[in-house]
Amino acid sequence: xxxxxxxxxxxxxxxxxxxxxxxxxxxxxxxxxxxxxxxxxxxxxxxxxxxxxxxxxxxxxxxxxxxxxxxxxxxxxxxxxxxxxxxxxxxxxxxxxxxxxxxxxxxxxxxxxxxxxxxxxxxxxxxxxxxxxxxxxxxxxxxxxxxxxxxxxxxxxxxxxxxxxxxxxxxxxxxxxxxxxxxxxxxxxxxxxxxxxxxxxxxxxxxxxxxxxxxxxxxxxxxxxxxxxxxxxxxxxxxxxxxxxxxxxxxxxxxxxxxxxxxxxxxxxxxxxxxxxxxxxxxxxxxxxxxxxxxxxxxxxxxxxxxxxxxxxxxxxxxxxxxxxxxxxxxxxxxxxxxxxxxxxxxxxxxxxxxxxxxxxxxxxxxxxx
Amino acid sequence: xxxxxxxxxxxxxxxxxxxxxxxxxxxxxxxxxxxxxxxxxxxxxxxxxxxxxxxxxxxxxxxxxxxxxxxxxxxxxxxxxxxxxxxxxxxxxxxxxxxxxxxxxxxxxxxxxxxxxxxxxxxxxxxxxxxxxxxxxxxxxxxxxxxxxxxxxxxxxxxxxxxxxxxxxxxxxxxxxxxxxxxxxxxxxxxxxxxxxxxxxxxxxxxxxxxxxxxxxxxxxxxxxxxxxxxxxxxxxxxxxxxxxxxxxxxxxxxxxxxxxxxxxxxxxxxxxxxxxxxxxxxxxxxxxxxxxxxxxxxxxxxxxxxxxxxxxxxxxxxxxxxxxxxxxxxxxxxxxxxxxxxxxxxxxxxxxxxxxxxxxxxxxxxxxxxxxxxxxxxxxxxxxxxxxxxxxxxxxxxxxxxxxx
Numbered sequence: 001x002x003x004x005x006x007x008x009x010x011x012x013x014x015x016x017x018x019x020x021x022x023x024x025x026x027x028x029x030x031x032x033x034x035x036x037x038x039x040x041x042x043x044x045x046x047x048x049x050x051x052x053x054x055x056x057x058x059x060x061x062x063x064x065x066x067x068x069x070x071x072x073x074x075x076x077x078x079x080x081x082x083x084x085x086x087x088x089x090x091x092x093x094x095x096x097x098x099x100x101x102x103x104x105x106x107x108x109x110x111x112x113x114x115x116x117x118x119x120x121x122x123x124x125x126x127x128x129x130x131x132x133x134x135x136x137x138x139x140x141x142x143x144x145x146x147x148x149x150x151x152x153x154x155x156x157x158x159x160x161x162x163x164x165x166x167x168x169x170x171x172x173x174x175x176x177x178x179x180x181x182x183x184x185x186x187x188x189x190x191x192x193x194x195x196x197x198x199x200x201x202x203x204x205x206x207x208x209x210x211x212x213x214x215x216x217x218x219x220x221x222x223x224x225x226x227x228x229x230x231x232x233x234x235x236x237x238x239x240x241x242x243x244x245x246x247x248x249x250x251x252x253x254x255x256x257x258x259x260x261x262x263x264x265x266x267x268x269x270x271x272x273x274x275x276x277x278x279x280x281x282x283x284x285x286x287x288x289x290x291x292x293x294x295x296x297x298x299x300x301x302x303x304x305x306x307x308x309x310x311x312x313x314x315x316x317x318x319x320x321x322x323x324x325x326x327x328x329x330x331x332x333x334x335x336x337x338x339x340x341x342x343x344x345x346x347x348x349x350x351x352x353x354x355x356x357x358x359x360x361x362x363x364x365x366x367x368x369x370x
Numbered sequence: 371x372x373x374x375x376x377x378x379x380x381x382x383x384x385x386x387x388x389x390x391x392x393x394x395x396x397x398x399x400x401x402x403x404x405x406x407x408x409x410x411x412x413x414x415x416x417x418x419x420x421x422x423x424x425x426x427x428x429x430x431x432x433x434x435x436x437x438x439x440x441x442x443x444x445x446x447x448x449x450x451x452x453x454x455x456x457x458x459x460x461x462x463x464x465x466x467x468x469x470x471x472x473x474x475x476x477x478x479x480x481x482x483x484x485x486x487x488x489x490x491x492x493x494x495x496x497x498x499x500x501x502x503x504x505x506x507x508x509x510x511x512x513x514x515x516x517x518x519x520x521x522x523x524x525x526x527x528x529x530x531x532x533x534x535x536x537x538x539x540x541x542x543x544x545x546x547x548x549x550x551x552x553x554x555x556x557x558x559x560x561x562x563x564x565x566x567x568x569x570x571x572x573x574x575x576x577x578x579x580x581x582x583x584x585x586x587x588x589x590x591x592x593x594x595x596x597x598x599x600x601x602x603x604x605x606x607x608x609x610x611x612x613x614x615x616x617x618x619x620x621x622x623x624x625x626x627x628x629x630x631x632x633x634x635x636x637x638x639x640x641x642x643x644x645x646x647x648x649x650x651x652x653x654x655x656x657x658x659x660x661x662x663x664x665x666x667x668x669x670x671x672x673x674x675x676x677x678x679x680x681x682x683x684x685x686x687x688x689x690x691x692x693x694x695x696x697x698x699x700x701x702x703x704x705x706x707x708x709x710x711x712x713x714x715x716x717x718x719x720x721x722x723x724x725x726x727x728x729x730x731x732x733x734x735x736x737x738x739x740x741x742x743x744x745x746x747x748x749x750x751x752x753x754x755x756x757x758x759x760x761x762x763x764x765x766x767x768x769x770x771x772x773x774x775x776x
Contacts, residue, residue, distance in 0.1 A: 044503040102634065108491050109537065117577065118497045126431040126576050134577035135640050135764065138486065139537035144765030147636040153648060156634035156767055157545060160489040160537045161518060168534045175552045181386065181655075196492060199500055203508055254530050355521075358533075 007177055007247040008240035008367065009232050010184070011090025012310045013082045016228030016298040017053025021085050022314070028297045029311055029322040031339060036210070036224045036299065041198045050202055051210045052193055053226035053299030057081050063088075064149060071132065072145055075110040075192045079142030080149060082188050082229030087150075090233045090241070092184075100233075101154040101182035102143050105169035105189040107162045107302020109139035112194035142190055154182050163271075165189065166305035167352055167360025170250040173234055183239045188231035189306030201225045201300075205275075213296035214326040215272035216336065218283050223274035226299015230306035232313075243367055244313035248347065250362040255285065257359055266345020267292055267321060267337070269308045271352040273300035281353050283333055290344070291334040296325045305352045305360065312348040312364050319343055386631075388661025391774060392551045393611045393623035395561075396467025397717040398459040401604030401704040402438035406462050411721050414703040414729040415749055421588045421600050421705065427572045435584045437570055438602035438705030449517055452488040455605035455710070456519040456567035457526055463563065464527065466624075467609040471528065473619045480531035480559035482550040483520040484542025484566035485709035487574060489535055491515065494572060519567050523607075531559035537709070540673075541632070541763035542566050543606070544712030547771055548630030550610050560615040566713035567605035574708070575601060581640065583677045589706075590733035591674035591699035592681045592745045599675040602705020606713035608720075625720040626774040628662060628756060631655025635766030641679055642762055646687040649760070652768040653691050656758065660772035667695050668754025669728050671719040673762045674699020674745070675706050676733065680762055682740055689742040696752060698745045702732025712761040716771055719759040723775045727751050 014021065017036060018028035028034045039052035057077040060069060063084040069077065087097060117133035124130075135141075140158040147156050155176065159169040166189050173185045191197075205223060213222045234247060270293045272282040294311045295304055315321055323339030330336065337344075346369035352360040397407050402420065404410030421436035445454030464474075491514055499506030520533040532553060536546045543566025550564035578584050578601060585598040611621055633651035635643040642649070657664070670692060672684055676699075688697055700718050707714055722728045731745035755775045762768050 044500070044505050098636075109489065111491060114490060114492050115497065118492060118494060118573065119501060121573070121576055122494070122498055122501055126429050126579075129576045129580045131577075131580040131582070134580055137490075137577075138539050138764050139489070140539050140763070140765040140767065141639065143538075144634075144639050144767075147634040147766060148638070151636050153634055153636045153651065155632045156538070156765070157549075157632075158537045158765075159534055161520065161533065161535050162489070162515065164533070168532065171532055171558065172534065172549055172552070175549075175556050175558075178556060179386075179389075179552060196497070196500075200491065200508075200511055204512075252532050358521075 005236040005238050007174060007234050008237050008243035009245055009247055009313050010235050010240050010243040011086040011233035012313060013085025013089055013231040014307060014310050015055045015078065015081050016307065017226055018297045020059050022089055025310060026314055029294060029314060031323055034297045039193060039198050041202055042195060043199065048202065051224045053224060054193065055228040073110060073113050073136050075112055075190060076142040076145040078192060078229040079104060079146055079188055079190045082231035083146045083186055086186065086231035086233045092233065098151040098153060100152050100184045100186045101176050102146055102152055102156045103169050103173045103185055103187045104143045104158045105165035106139060106160055107165050107191050108197055109160055110137050110141050111196045112192055113137040115194055115196040163302045163352060163354035164252060164358055164360050165302050167250050167252050167362055170362055171252065174250055177234060177236050183235060185234045186231065187234055188229055189303035190229040191227055191301040191303040193225050193227035198225060212326050213274040215274045215279060215293050215295050216324060216327050216330040216332040218276060218279040218331055221276045223300040226301040228298055228303065230303060230310050232309060245316035245367055246365040248363045248365045252360045255357045255359055257361060266343050267348045269312050269348060269350045271295065271305050271308055273304060278353055287333045289334050291336055292321060292324045305350060308350045309362060312350055315343055316348060316364055316366050386655055386658040389659045390555055391626040391628050392554050393616055394608050394625045394627055394720060395611045395621040395623060396463040396609035397720060398462025398466060399606040399714055399717050400440055400443065400455055400458050401707060401714055402440055402602050403703045407717055407721060414700060417730060419703045419732050424575060429572060429575060431579060433586050435579060435586055436588055436600050438600060439570060440604050449522065450514060451569035452485055452567050453517045453519045453522040455569060456483055457522055459565060459605040459607040460523045460563050463607040463609050467621050469619065474527050476618055477560040477615050478531045479529040480550060480553050480562040481520045481524045481529055482534045482536065482546040482562055482564045484536040484546035484712060485519055486539055486542060486568050488519045488567060489537060523563055538767045539763035539765050540708050540711055541761040541767040541769040542709035542712065544759065544761040544769035544771055545632060547608060547627065547713060547716055548769065551627045551630055554610055554612045561609060561611040563607055564610055565605060565607035566710040568603060568707055568709040570601050570603035585676055588733055589676035589702055591676045591701055591731060592685060592741060593734045594736040594738035596676045596678060596681060598677050599706040602707040604707050604714060605710050606717045608717060623776045625723060625776050627771060628774040629656045629660025629772035631659060632769040637766050640764050642683045644683060646683045648766055648768040649687045649762060650691060652770045656770035656772050662756050662772065664692050666754050666756050667692060668723060668752040668757050670695055670697040671715045671757065671759040672697050672699050673760045674701055676701065685741040685743055696746050696750055698728055698731040712769065715759045716773065719757045720773045723757050723773060
């Protein structure tokens with residue numbers, strides 16, 4: 001993709017445990033308290049309450065009439081709210097909305113509807129299984145609702161690669177813009193915390209305690225499940241109307257990272273989510289780097305890397321690093337700048353690790369950088 | 371020139387220029403028609419099809435809807451059936467391309483796979499146990515999370531390039547092929563294994579029945595008496611390669627991926643836009659990027675599910691945009707294989723171009739007065755160097771690839 005215009009992040013829309021919109025996200029990043037809520041999870045031995053970063057989608061009614069929302073499930077509502085927030089943040093004119101391409105990344109998809117369909121099938125029988133739940137259970141249901149509400153008739157893609165969904169989908173977003181398929185891509189990552197995912201998280205983690213997430217302390221197991229949506233409106237630099245930063249590169253591959261460790265790492269934002277095993281891998285890859293980590297503001301979820309990108313974009317726009325929550329007394333073999341420190345370079349990279357050897361690396365730059 | 375879009379629709383993608391063709395050096399396929407591509411092609415050209423009530427799973431639904439199972443395929447216990455299909459087809463495609471681990475090692479190879487169920491984190495036995503208040507075994511969930519089809523293929527061949535699992539419902543396989551082509555043109559990788567895979571299971575079977583779009587008899591795409599689709603399962607994979615990869619590996623182009631287009635309807639979750647505007651945009655983009663004229667199109671492998679809505683919309687678009695060009699649906703031989711469909715139909719399209727003939731549109735007998743054109747009714751010799759393969763999907767996704775003869 002040599003020679004193409006740079007890509008600019010024009011708008012950000014985010015909802016999660018921290019709140020709703022750029023102002024809430026900035027407030028959380030700046031250091032306001034952001035405590036997890038709870039999730040009442042039915043299990044075989046009764047209801048268990050686990051900590052969780054839940055997202056409140058009630059503000060969606062500012063954009064879409066409540067009547068229209070009646071048959072739209074939580075997963076798609078997350079996507080719709082993220083979309084409208086990003087478009088509003090970029091102040092994109094109505095007339096331009098129908099011309100955006102849509103790319104959605106989701107680790108788990110519409111699991112609430114998937115489970116609801118299974119429940120209808122199991123409890124009501126094969127003849128009475130719910131067609132509404134089945135139709136809404138497809139992974140691309142949120143992308144469909146977004147395109148319907150926006151009247152967007154451009155290319156429309158949904159990608160699901162678990163924890164690598166965001167960097168994988170971003171690579172294709174960059175290509176769409178490079179190929180000039182579209183002038184803008186509305187890129188979003190969505191994951192919901194359904195009963196099914198909550199139960200799977202409950203069963204697969206050593207502990208789900210209410211203790212704060214400390215992803216930069218690798219001796220501790222502190223993941224707290226999250227849900228939410230983070231959307232970025234991307235445009236070629238020539239077409240962009242201002243913006244937060246540039247999206248310079250997005251690559252995925254197998255470790256070790258070739259040509260690295262990292263391109264001019266003014267700061268490396270880590271997707272570490274409090275899981276001990278993955279935390280150790282992050283520590284090994286990011287050894288001696290200058291790092292930050294903000295996952296404890298939105299929780300552990302495959303969509304998390306999109307929130308990392310939003311945080312990095314806000315840092316580049318403001319020129320100052322946000323404090324990494326829970327970084328006191330860390331055992332992480334890297335430098336963690338204090339809140340308010342200058343970024344110190346023109347670029348920030350966001351690192352996502354998955355499994356034993358897979359990585360995603362996305363690099364953002366200052367709009368006025370060379 | 372292509373006809374203009376109908377009904378005042380504006381082509382919302384930027385006007386595209388033609389792009390460089392990408393070589394297809396290997397193909398593999400497994401479906402109800404056969405365990406590999408040559409067997410499948412022989413079967414569909416003989417007109418064989420064997421839809422039957424499902425054997426691999428039970429249902430207490432009083433109607434036994436016919437399906438197209440890939441009979442005789444037993445997946446290894448450590449892989450979900452979808453990933454096992456994907457791997458089976460990938461091995462055939464890689465062997466067909468003349469590749470081995472050594473030649474792969476010299477290339478940066480990506481994997482782009484379309485699926486609908488391959489990344490769904492649910493399993494009926496697990497959910498039954500959970501709902502019953504038991505503590506269900508986590509093994510099926512762990513296996514799903516470990517065995518995303520793109521990851522399985524990348525691990526098998528030790529590939530270091532980009533990986534992506536496309537989940538645009540029934541357009542997934544077509545999108546995966548088109549996206550992999552873009553990766554290669556953009557230099558993200560030298561070559562790619564691209565395609566689609568999906569298994570047929572109880573959940574999908576009951577789900578489609580609940581939507582009342584399944585036919586209780588063998589499906590009849592484009593027929594006046596069509597009542598819906600029959601589900602199928604399987605996978606198909608293509609090895610795509612850059613010029614550089616051809617030089618370095620000694621692979622030869624079997625055919626070409628010439629163009630790709632996709633567009634959303636922005637209309638409805640499960641029904642196609644009645645005027646087919648999204649499909650028209652996708653066809654326009656695919657034709658524009660391929661740089662070919664309608665006169666060189668030998669045939670169209672249509673989505674042709676056999677549902678009243680799909681076939682009506684699709685045939686009108688074909689009649690308007692590619693009038694007089696032979697078209698068919700191969701779903702009468704394979705069933706609707708969902709995320710695999712676009713890939714299976716792409717390899718059938720390329721294989722048909724190679725031999726210069728297409729099979730009959732199985733199940734078609736009676737022309738529909740609402741449809742202006744009719745599919746081919748018998749094995750037909752085709753002339754022309756390119757062909758289109760189309761996919762329409764839930765969510766309003768429309769995707770088209772243009773394939774060319776070597």
